Amino acid sequence: MDDTPPEQAPGMRQLRFADGLEHMFRRYHADAFLARMRWSLLVAAAVFLLFALLDAISLPEPVRTQVLALRLGLIMPTLALAGFATYLPRLRPWLQWTASAASLVCGLGVVGIIGVARAHAFPLPYEGIILVIFAVYFLTGLRFMPAMLCGWVTFVAYLGMEMLAGTPGHVLLYNAFFVGSANLIGTAGCYFLEYAVRQHFLSQRRLQEMAEKDFLTGLLNRRAFSARAASTWRQAQREKHAVGVAMMDVDYFKRYNDHYGHAAGDETLRQVAQVLGQHARRPLDIVARYGGEEFVGLWYDLSAQDMQALLERVRAGVAALDLPHAASDASPRVSISIGLAYLQPQPGEGIEDALRLADMALYQAKEQGRDRVVCKQPQGPGSTG
Numbered sequence: 001m002d003d004t005p006p007e008q009a010p011g012m013r014q015l016r017f018a019d020g021l022e023h024m025f026r027r028y029h030a031d032a033f034l035a036r037m038r039w040s041l042l043v044a045a046a047v048f049l050l051f052a053l054l055d056a057i058s059l060p061e062p063v064r065t066q067v068l069a070l071r072l073g074l075i076m077p078t079l080a081l082a083g084f085a086t087y088l089p090r091l092r093p094w095l096q097w098t099a100s101a102a103s104l105v106c107g108l109g110v111v112g113i114i115g116v117a118r119a120h121a122f123p124l125p126y127e128g129i130i131l132v133i134f135a136v137y138f139l140t141g142l143r144f145m146p147a148m149l150c151g152w153v154t155f156v157a158y159l160g161m162e163m164l165a166g167t168p169g170h171v172l173l174y175n176a177f178f179v180g181s182a183n184l185i186g187t188a189g190c191y192f193l194e195y196a197v198r199q200h201f202l203s204q205r206r207l208q209e210m211a212e213k214d215f216l217t218g219l220l221n222r223r224a225f226s227a228r229a230a231s232t233w234r235q236a237q238r239e240k241h242a243v244g245v246a247m248m249d250v251d252y253f254k255r256y257n258d259h260y261g262h263a264a265g266d267e268t269l270r271q272v273a274q275v276l277g278q279h280a281r282r283p284l285d286i287v288a289r290y291g292g293e294e295f296v297g298l299w300y301d302l303s304a305q306d307m308q309a310l311l312e313r314v315r316a317g318v319a320a321l322d323l324p325h326a327a328s329d330a331s332p333r334v335s336i337s338i339g340l341a342y343l344q345p346q347p348g349e350g351i352e353d354a355l356r357l358a359d360m361a362l363y364q365a366k367e368q369g370r371d372r373v374v375c376k377q378p379q380g381p382g383s384t385g
């Protein structure tokens, strides 16, 4: 397990983790901020509608028509489209893009509104730009980079518009200072916000790992096995694929502890677990510590022969560790007995049924002298159990 404190994780300061982790973070962020994004679009729409009301009451013609055209004909439909996009699961990976586009349209739209007022010499306050900038940084749920891009592009567009409109230098300087400062505050605030979200993401991952992993061996624990195996089992039922479920037990481990000491026993369990882990590398393979010196594994969609061959390699791998076990009647080295249940999950059957069968196979392996693999298949046509 990675013990680095979240704030020292590589890429934390740059707000970019290594590729795989960054991908997971973005998915986590998209899920965590989905509701917030919807609400922020709703709040933005409500504010723009209120301003439209104010414009309708207070602006003279032709400013009113042009401003309302921008508010109701450009900004509101964009917000509606961005809101709609949040309900399309296919667009979920692109939500930062759609929300950025909507934010940019709002920012440039407000620049346009002020530009219309300037063109008709109507003294419309420029502070609407500051409102938009704060909303982009703190309300939308945009990550730091896109939020910063939207904020600063809006700033530059605003400056350009004021220059084109011939705004006097000293007024422009003050306005630019205010809008620029809003952007600086937003940039810093948004950085710290995303930093905190990343810290939270890493802490949550660590907690989940701690809840799922066995402390001694680093394999999954029994609870995590049950959850994952149940889901793989259902998948096998749906797709009508076979699974191999194996119970594995280190032979005469009580005697090993008594002979070599508990600490040596711990180290042996770690090494055995490593061998098991090396044989469960596909995404749906699961191996876990079931308890004490007992391990459990599930392998998805292998033929019965491949499954038995794999477990034979596991048994041989443990033997190849070449750890002396002077007190064992099965072998002079540490060895493992394996009971395999090989079956295609039937409707109404659960993973417990497979575990029970694997346990029976393990019992037989012990009866037959340990250090071996015994396979059982459910009774029925073609059964070898």
Ligand SMILES: Nc1nc2c(ncn2[C@@H]2O[C@H](COP(=O)(O)OP(=O)(O)OP(=O)(O)O)[C@@H](O)[C@H]2O)c(=O)[nH]1
Pocket (backbone or CB within 6 Å): 216, 249, 250, 251, 252, 253, 254, 255, 257, 261, 262, 263, 264, 265, 266, 269, 291, 292, 293, 366
């Ligand atoms: N070192 C160490 N020993 C453990 C741990 N968990 C369980 N054990 C020991 O594992 C032993 C299991 O003993 P038994 O259940 O009798 O099994 P066994 O001696 O392997 O006998 P067979 O399974 O019949 O071969 C006990 O002595 C437990 O104390 C652990 O985390 N570390």
